[in-house]
Amino acid sequence: MPIANAPLTLPAGMRSTRASQAVLALFAARPDAVVSEADVERSLQAQGIAVNRVTVYRLLNKLHAAGLLQRSVDADRIARYMPSGADAGGQAPRFECDGCHQQFRLAGHQARLQTALRALRQELQAAGHEELRLDLAVRGRCAGCVQTPDAMHAAS
Ligand SMILES: [Zn+2]
Structure with missing residues (x-):
C-alpha cells in the first residue's frame, strides 16, 4: 500500500509566517523523520530564519493540536514530533542512532512490521496480559x- 503524503498545510487560524512555512517544509521533506524542538530550531536557523525555543515550541504545539503532527516523549523526557499521515496504523517502531541521535521511524515493510507487532500483541494476550x-x-x-x-552528518 503506497503511503500518500498529502502536502501539509497550515491549520485554520494559524498565521503563515516564514517560520511556520519552514516547519511544514521540514516535515514534508523528511516524512520518516522524528524530530525534537532543538532539531527544528537548528534547521530553521541554518536557513537563516531567526527563531527562538518558545516560537518553535508554540508552532509544534499548534500543529500537534491540529492533528498534523504526532508527538512522542522518549525516556529522557524529550518530546519528538512526526507527521501524522505517514503511518495510519500508529505504533510505528522507532530507530534511534547512537552516533548522531537522530530518530527515524521504521518504514518500508509496513505490512510485515504490522504483522510482527500483531503477533507480539497476540502472544501477550494469550498469556493473559x-x-x-x-x-x-x-x-x-x-x-x-x-x-x-x-563524522557527524548534519540533518539537512
Ligand atoms: Zn547516525
Missing part, C-alpha cells in the same frame, strides 16, 4: 553514520 501498549524503540548506528564514521 491486558491493556497492552507497544512502544518499540530500536537502537544502533544509522546508514549515514556507518558511511561516514567519526
Whole structure:
C-alpha cells in the first residue's frame, strides 16, 4: 500500500509566517523523520530564519493540536514530533542512532512490521496480559553514520 503524503498545510487560524512555512517544509521533506524542538530550531536557523525555543515550541504545539503532527516523549523526557499521515496504523517502531541521535521511524515493510507487532500483541494476550501498549524503540548506528564514521552528518 503506497503511503500518500498529502502536502501539509497550515491549520485554520494559524498565521503563515516564514517560520511556520519552514516547519511544514521540514516535515514534508523528511516524512520518516522524528524530530525534537532543538532539531527544528537548528534547521530553521541554518536557513537563516531567526527563531527562538518558545516560537518553535508554540508552532509544534499548534500543529500537534491540529492533528498534523504526532508527538512522542522518549525516556529522557524529550518530546519528538512526526507527521501524522505517514503511518495510519500508529505504533510505528522507532530507530534511534547512537552516533548522531537522530530518530527515524521504521518504514518500508509496513505490512510485515504490522504483522510482527500483531503477533507480539497476540502472544501477550494469550498469556493473559491486558491493556497492552507497544512502544518499540530500536537502537544502533544509522546508514549515514556507518558511511561516514567519526563524522557527524548534519540533518539537512
Ligand atoms: Zn547516525
